[in-house]
Amino acid sequence: MSALHKAEALIWGIPGGIHPAERKELSNRTPIQPAPLPKRLTLPLNQHIGAPAEPVVTVGERVLKGQLIAAATGFVSVPVHAPTSGTVSFIGSQPYPHVSGMLAPAIVIDSDGQDKWIELTPCADYRHLENSALVELIRQAGISGLGGAGFPTAVKLNARPTQKIHTLIINGTECEPYISADDLLMRERANELISGIDILVQLIQPDQVLIGIEDNKPEAIAAVRHALAERSYQLKVFPTKYPSGGEKQLIQILTGVEVPSGGLPADIGMLCQNVGTCVAIHNAVIHGKPLISRITTLTGEALARPMNVEVLLGTPVGELLEFAGLDRGKLNRLIMGGPMMGFTLPDFAVPVIKTTNCLLASTTAELPPPPPAMPCIRCGECAEACPASLLPQQLHFFAIGQEHEQLKAHNLFDCIECGACAYVCPSSIPLVQYYRAAKGEIRDLEQKQLKAEQSKQRFELRQERLRRAEEQKEAERQARAAKAAQAKAAQAQGSPAAANGDTAAAKPAGLSDEQKKLKIEASMAQVALKKAEKQLATHASPELQAQVDELRSAAAIAQQALDTAMTANPPAPTAAPVADDGALKKAKIDAAMLRAQVRKLEKLEAPSDEQQSELQQLRSQLEAAEKLLASLEAQAPAPAASQPGSPGASTCRQTGCRRWRTEKSQDRRCHAACPSAQAGKT
Template sequence: MSTQVNIWDIPGGIHPAERKELSNRTPIQQAPLPKRLVLPLGQHIGTVAEPCVVVGQRVRKGEKIAEANGFVSAPLHAPTSGTVSFIGAQPYPHVSGMLAPAIVIDSDGLDEWGELTPHADYRHMESAELLALIREAGINGLGGAGFPTAVKLTARPTQKIHTLIINGTECEPYITADDLLMRERAAELVAGIEILAHLIQPEQVLIGIEDNKPEAIAAVRAACAGHDYQVRVFPTKYPSGGEKQLIQILTGVEVPSGGLPADIGILCQNVGTCVAIHDAVLLGKPLISRITTLTGEALARPGNVEALIGTPVGELLAFAGLDTSKLNRLIMGGPMMGFTLPSLEVPLIKSSNCLLASTAAELPLPPPAMPCIRCGECAEACPASLLPQQLHFFALGQEHEQLKAHNLFDCIECGACAYVCPSSIPLVQYYRAAKAEIRELEQKQLKAEHSKQRFEQRQERLRRAEEQKEAERKARAEKAARAKAAQAEAPVAAAAAPADETLKKLKIEASMAQVALKKAEKQLAAHDTPELQVQVAELRAAAEAAQKALADAQATAPAPAPQPAGDEALKKAKIEAAMLKAQLRKLEKIEAPDDDQQAEIARVRQQLEAAEKSLIDLQNQAPAPAAKSAGDEALKKAKIEAAMLKAQLRKLEKIENPDDEQQAEIARLRQQLEAAEKVLVRLQNQAPAPAANPVSNEALKKAKIEAAMLKAQLRKLEKTEAPDDDQQAEIARVRQQLEAAEKALAEFQEQAPIPAAKPAGEEALKKAKIELAMKRAELKKAEKTGSDETTLQPLRDALADAEHALHAAEAASGKPAPELVRTERPGVDAELKALKTEVAFARADLRKLERDESAAGEALEQARNRLTEAERKLAEYQK
């Protein structure tokens, strides 16, 4: 152990009034056990813990109640025995007064410990096991920052940690928690340092203490006897307790801007953290309490207490004799870097080292901020050698790049610049706001970059998938072409083969030259340069030469020999044309085809033209079908005319609110349909009976089923969005089978015996019923649309006339009038049925109003009341 030697100074710094004498004159006291503990899940820097208990569960002291949720996180333990009464949002120690997720434990007063597992033989443990033990104890830095200790110990730089620094500075005014801890628990402190030294194996251990703590210095030096630990004492100055500032004071080395102490082989730990490590390893106790300073002139008995984590601060201040009439501000932390608490209900957390209850005279409000006078005192006081005045101007202008260039994030927010500012400018608040804005923007940029990467990766996947589909399509096309060539029946003449091949090549060359010319012309339209003009001229000349060569070859090519137009050849020609059409449609759907795809489109289009020409030739060569008689043709036309008029009439009748012109059109079509049906009946009566070739009902039924199944199969195939070549061939095949089946069905129907005609009375009765239904539908439709009486009365008269016509048709048909007998199902309660019907109608009306965005609130309320009343009546009746 050595005396204070090799002490360096830091730039800047101030000497505010310490006021430590308020709380450092009495020993540490035990705070009373509270009845209710509120334990926030986020008591450290990093991810909040995850509850592992449920409401109503009994826990014992030291039992884990929340698991660490991620690498930078720490678990939480029960500070006393009791019952978990609530898990949810609770007050949190933050200047905003916001709520945060927490676990609430109602104490049972027994303070019963759970099972503890000490590890006195930690020197025989692996480093990973020892680190896991510290992590499971829920220890984070107790000096104020609150970084999880296990994470800090795990962070290894490229070089070894050669210096371990123990921070006992406690430079903030008023706070004396570390001072009393070093006085009364120096032995536990040194034992905790031994554990850290065993874990990281440093070359030297430095304990830094300011010279305003003589009792603590003496106690630590005595406890360090027999250890190679150096107690370094240095002059008191604020903020020498900052991590980077303490490293500079004890070693003379500065931490690089934006870097960490571990980057230069140094690790810092607070004295309170060392004692917590001792308790966790040697006693098996997790971090459930801490030493906290209770100070300020509003307290009758200021001092230091060991309080359970989660104790409401109001109970701790009451224990210290709080006079609420004197209390002006309640600050968690010191007056320089602490923050005002909005309520006495907030709980104590692991990083709460001080509660300052100040009076108005003790910490008066600062005067209003005045304009900066550029005195430069803030720059002289800055311990990080920054330019606070310049940072202030950049923060006002939201010049984030300039703030980062001037090392804003090296600011430790100590408040020294604001303390010495003669204009009373709250500089630290500007820096905090600017840091938050920069972090938010960086997070947004990071999210945007991630989104961009995901989009680009998705586009790349789609491109690869499209390339794979194209390759598969080409493979299928090649396979089909090979199969088609292998199945060709007629051999091609040897002399014609070279000519056909030459003609094919010339067509492809002409198509590709035309595509290249169009592409170059587009580029020339976008960027008119001499080079592109020359290129376009050359491509145009090449395209014209290729087109001329193609025309010459087509002119000199011998005409193909006519082939017999048999049914099989005609069928193949139809299939070939259908497949080429489908292939061309698929290619034309490509939004921006490249050169190869353009050439493929041109090639398929030429093949389609040739196939259609060949199909026309074959159809012309085919023998003409036997002419049908004039009567059959007239009957067919009459059927088609009636069917078309029916379809047109149905379409118009679907209009909900037809205007006058549409009503007149409906009446006109109805008259035309009646006339067409009369003509059709007359032609059917005049048509000669078909030759006697009776067809059984079974054969006719099978033909109908066959045609229906083929129709359904064809519809299903036609729903395919982009059918490939095989699917197109299947569609063509099914369509041909359907044509053949419909033809056979028509022949069966012509050969089937004509059914006996119905009596004229029955036909008139049927028409009267249809007319009555139509008139009734027209009247109902008009009533629903809210038509006036002048419109409704003619419809009522027409309905009455239709009813009279129906009665007359019933009398003329000779059929007995139907006897109307109203029957009720057995067991049906008429009143219950009416109540259920009322509930159904009320519910339907309410749903209709709820779907209507323009519905009035009063109407909705009336509908809800109606439904409630109907349901109540139904429930009462069913009882």
Template sequence: MSHSASAQRIWDIPGGIHPPEHKHESTGCAIAQAPLPKQLILPLAQHIGAPGMPLVRVGERVLKGQPIAAAEGFVSVPLHAPTSGTVRFIGPVPYPHVSGLLEQGIVIDCDGLDEAVECDPWPDFREREPQALLEKIRQSGISGMGGAGFPTAVKLSARRQDKLHTLVINGTECEPYITADDMLMRERANAIVSGIEILMHILQPQEVLLGIEDNKPQAIAALRMATSGTPIKVVVFPTKYPSGGEKQLIQILTGREVPVGGLPADIGIVCQNVGTCEAIARAVIEGRPLISRITTLTGAALARPQNVECLLGTPVRELLEFSGFQAEHLERLVMGGPMMGFTLPSLDVPVVKTSNCLLAASRKELPPPPPAQPCIRCGDCAQACPASLLPQQLHFFAQGKEYEQLKAQHLFDCIECGACAYVCPSSIPLVQYYRAAKAEIRELEQKHHKAEHSKVRFEQRQDRLQRETERKEAERKARLERAAALKAEQAQAADTPQADIARVQAQSASAGLSEQHKKAKIEVSMARAQLKKAEKQLAANASAELEQQVSQLREVLSQAEQSLATLDQQVASSPTAPAPAASSSDNAEALKKAKIQTAMARAQLKKAQKAAGDAPSAEQAAELAQLQQAANAAEAAQQALEATDSQSATPSASHPTASNADAEALKKAKIQTAMARAQLKKAQKAAGDAPTAEQSAEIAQLERALSSAEAAQTALEGSSPAAQPATQPATAAPDASVEALKKAKIQLAMARAQLKKAEKAQADASEIATLQAALSAAETALHQAEDNSGKPAPEHVLTDKSGVDELTRQRKTELALARAALRKAERAAEDANDDATQAALSQAQQRLQAAAEALAEHR
């Protein structure tokens, strides 16, 4: 079926209903200006898309038209202050939604001055670039005024690469009770036409159609007069709900249908509301952002139904009172129309950009819906659906949560107009089922999207870990190759345990060596050990600094070997050289070295076995076999050296070893004394000035241990042969010179301590100078005493100190952990003195005692 109006063909839409209009109640008077409220509540989310980001602070004064929130993202628009005032609060505020939940917003206390920022009008908009006009519309905060609230600039920018041939202007306003657009077209038709001309300049359409229902004769007359002489066609068509829907209006005016899941831009059409056009004209030509809108105030609970222009953020309660609100007659307060609107949970919510109507309905106007009855399959809902859907089937699938069937039945083509529920004889709230099903489907799709995103991230992580594993494996193979090459070089240099065995055996069979010869051998051994250590570090982590260090150590080793070779030649060429006894120190050094190499080989073997696990690869098996051979060779070398050492360690009648045993015992006693003294000092420092009973007992025990150690050391010093008076006057040092040397050393130590103390206390310069002079004199006296004593100058010999064995390290670690646990338990006992803390303290003390005993026993 088609009709004709203004020489423009029109098409009919399927379905639709004709509910009572109730529009005459609010069109009896002109648009009124709502009074300035005392406070404005401005939610940041007033449109579809991302809410704005606040630009102001609490306590800041703002002016009318000043931006107070910036657009956060592409699908977003800024928010402006509707009047001048002071920002009172930024945070959760009431929001017009059926849930009654709060939303982030800005509260402004109005000062009544209505001071505005300077405007930037563009009356010459035809000389502006379309992109500049789009940005002007965006920065003016304009979104759809017809109810959906989609950002206008985003909608105008959609699919601009497609050729848009038709611009449709929606002046239908088909829902009952709402007359905001009707009154706007009556009184501001010229402004609407100016906004349409701005859109025409931006989009350059081939055709502009302004659709309006035939129940608005005054608005039709005003628009026809305003569009006279323009390419804008005013198209009048019969009244039917919901012809004001975007897709339905496009079908009525053009006969084209928007594809399923598509947009009007997909078929070359853009649709805008007449209220949006008026806001665009105000923003571009006058330079005023969107800070107010026309809202219909109607319903039987109002004494004066009317249309008012109110500021955004005005509380609903104040608007209703302005129209003579009668609270005793109110049954429901609906924002929007009775078909697609929603009930407000409170009168404190504000007006936002999409608030086109406030319906204060009485019980007679909107009676409570009767209870839903079972569907009788009458089919009225399918006949009333403007989207040609099957509401009955959608209802059944929504009840059963059959989401795939709902999508197959095109649930998302439903515009939620409510026509199906309006005609349902069983009073089934069909639209509520559809809304709930849409929300559940969107939630499931969002979860699915997150799951897919997580799956992609997991796969990327697995790939990254695989690449990292391959890189580490390649580095490990490279290290093994470098280590193998280094071992080959060392084997060529004959630096193996077997070579050490041969050297020790040769030394045991040959004549003894001089002191200088022994020192040369020690230097060669130390240089060789340092070189090995540096080469191992270089193999593990190559760097220029390590390469330079290895080169220097090789030169040192070469020089030491040359010196030793020279001494060997001198010994070999001397026919009258005495034949001293074989040195046991070289045997012990070689045996010690063999033990270390055996332990290292075993540790490397265990580490490789642990890394290989129960199913080693071919490369790991080869590496294990190589390490096993190295461990066997090291153990054989150690056993050979032990056998050699046991043969050479047999004491003879002419070489007693009692003096060596006494010296060793004295050395151990001195170490015990030093350890006891250090433990006592540490305990005294930890106890402080007010020790506890446990700390006092521990200090007393340590003092007794120190006294015992000092007594044992004194006894050994008295029985040591070194402490006996010398019987050879030719080699004994004079007692007077030795005593003078001791005093000189004491004086030097005291002078140095006094100087350090004065410097730490920041004494006067004269006092420090005096102490420095005393220190110089003490040093001179020490040098003179050393010369008089006849003692040789001390020789500084570098020794290779082996590291702590693994068991000792474990015992020390346990001792440190036990001390830390005891301190923690003591602090807890100070804070809360109860049975639990005392038990924990006792347990910590027992743990510390056990750890100390284990370490002492191992040593």
């Protein structure tokens, strides 16, 4: 660590807070006990915040204590390890510790009673490791925050890779009534705690380390102070008040700095870790042991022997409570967690998981059912108690009215659900339940809105893509049609050069230069008008409509100019085509092709306007082509008699060709030498 300094042990206050009966004496008078090895352990795949782990074992497989049984999936996830040796007996839905009583995917291990470890790979000399290797070691040990939230520790250590963490805060507050797991851990494992802090310091190189402990834990304070020895980490002891252990609240108490609304401690260069997490880091790095057990408080007046136990993850809650002498007759409510932030367990079969810091088996006298909720009397006591300086009564009204925008504007998401407001409310309104429900609704809605927005964007992009493709196709089609019309017009005039695409030769014969220019202009105006009309039909808009009107006027003017020029100076008749054999063949092919196109369009049941107009045009062209053909045939010499050796020679039904045909090819493809072969099947 660069320059750890011993600053004066200043502390600051937080707004609000309450002083409920602590009741920690129930469980903190005896040392930590090892919990008995259960016959069957249930390991949920999601004991942390983030993506569930993925099983890497199969049913029937034998596993050793500490063996990886489910691998992390994704960045925010942690693996799961076998807490004891035995056989995987089931993989699937099992009871999960949740207020709803829901099931969740889990791996069940039947213990073999041997509790045999895998071979461990300790790394006592961690100071030579790269930071990334050290973080990976912590990640592979399956460590998530043991203070209650369960956020993957390796992710938290990487939260702001480019931002300097100048203050490391160690949370030994444990402010919630009844719970004494961290207290006992600090008393009995202070050296491991400091070793875990040393590892964190090696990783993040903070300027200062602050260890915060409430003054109701004198033995823990003494043990930590002793374990600190010559280290310059600051131990800060402060008065007991609930909820001083909230991450943001503790930071404010120890540094006087507030984490901004909606922000993280990393935003202000701070990182907070629970004392239990630090011990887990020590075990993972120094001993190579993954997280397979934790310290859990067993407390409540329904237990004959309240205590703290070191329990294997996956141990059924019912077995643990029996170990602590549960009197089921006295039990009124079983809570996982403390009385302020915990939740009622519907089932004894649920297992202990990484975040289970307490099991509270309470009697009716101890935690009586709350009286029926009464209307809010606007006394303001909830606001006085709120450590986040919120307006709980306002949040309550907005939550009832599902006024999500108002809830967000009043910083609902800064609520840490500590329950201080509900604790002081004279109307016994279960305020926190309203906040939890409202948060869930808002998150759901935001997820739906996000999905809808993504779908809308995908739809709009697709529409745009289709529109562009359609426009391009239309432009290409018009270009082809214009070219074909020019070529056909030229062919109708018997100009082979024009038919071959020679545009210079394709100029209409007999027209003056001025007439040709006007004709081209009229044609181009028509093309532009049709294109704009098509676009208007697809995407009607005032701008497009105005453009179409303008183009229509321009086309009418161009056509009128052409008509006037043609009337004033009719074109000279074109010279009769030369009746050579090639011209005759060409005329026959052209006529046949036009006939085929006309037939094809005539077969359409419901032709569009455009197709009808094309049909008209083709009919005119066909008429001209047939006239030309008749004229050429009249000039052609009489057909030669059938050649010997070609008994099947006959006239092609399509082209009138009388040569190079056989009976077989009558209805098939022409002979290769037949000019109609260019048009395919005739």
